[in-house]
Amino acid sequence: MSSKVQIDELRLRVPWSQRHQAKRLGQAVAARLAERPVSIGQQSRTVPSLNTVVSSRSDDSVEQMANEIARSIRSRL
Numbered sequence: 001m002s003s004k005v006q007i008d009e010l011r012l013r014v015p016w017s018q019r020h021q022a023k024r025l026g027q028a029v030a031a032r033l034a035e036r037p038v039s040i041g042q043q044s045r046t047v048p049s050l051n052t053v054v055s056s057r058s059d060d061s062v063e064q065m066a067n068e069i070a071r072s073i074r075s076r077l
Contacts (some may be wrong), residue, residue: 012026
């Protein structure tokens with residue numbers, strides 16, 4: 001089962017500030033959220049705001065950070 005995730009605004013504080021990496025991180029987070037629905041049979045819904053904090057090491061890859069952010073977001077939905 002696939003699902004669609006639309007993120008209107010994603011604000012991240014990351015240990016680097018290169019725009020192409022930040023864009024890739026945002027896309028990776030959305031892809032991971034779409035890969036696995038939050039719960040089976042859940043109706044579409046809008047979440048107006050969600051705040052979460054995750055920690056990462058300076059040597060974490062974009063993929064590792066995306067996994068951690070998606071896991072944190074999913075746990076709050």
